[in-house]
Amino acid sequence: MSRNTRINLLLLLAVAALAVLPLALGLGDGKEEPFAGSDGEAETAITEIEPDYEPWFAPLYEPPSGEIESALFSLQAAIGTGFLAYYFGLRRGRRQGEERARAELGTAPEEPAGSSGSSPGNSSDGRAASGSAPADAAAAPSAGAPAGPGATGGSAGRAV
Structure with a gap:
């Protein structure tokens, strides 16, 4: 049995x-309404004192019976629980989606460093032909390429 199940x-x-x-344990024995709400208990205590x-x-609406009042309270609790x-x-779900997206980006297959083969979508210098940078370009910019936001070193972001 797993820990969560226990x-x-x-x-x-x-x-x-x-x-x-x-x-x-019979905690409600001896009372007219054994498990009445706190509003009824407070009203009884106040009228005993004064x-x-x-x-x-x-109240804006007084339900005809205690059962209807209890049902409305249960409905209110169910709607709140649903929200x-x-x-x-x-x-x-959003957190799991973000984690999944990060994991997919982090485990994307990379070409070997010395490979100069031209696969579809990649140019011979390692940059993507579609204008997007490879996954590891943000972590380690290539030598001689300007770094930082707004840097103009590659074809990314330029109209052709």
Whole structure:
């Protein structure tokens, strides 16, 4: 079993424990609504302290039942999770694409140094005929060629 599989199984077990343990241990027993939200708990605490308290604001929409309210909350959480999963997946995909592109550029087959054979697309002096520089040209410019951005030493970038 790989390390990632073990970690995933442990995380799944922890989530299951978080869901089952409160029910198994009876943490909600003795209450009218055993697992009510914090808004309801706060309202109960405030009315116990000051019975004449009037809320400053009223909700824009009051669902007809607690089940509908819970369903709307779950829908909101699912939509938010979808957005986060899309964002992190997009970031990971872009990073993997960049790494793959760098690996392909770094492992491109190169001609032997003494080879003067003329393959299609290469001129006899080692420069690409299409105007693009060879993969190793950026790392080590040839002797006598100007270096740096905007250098005018080859046929790259010039109209023919």
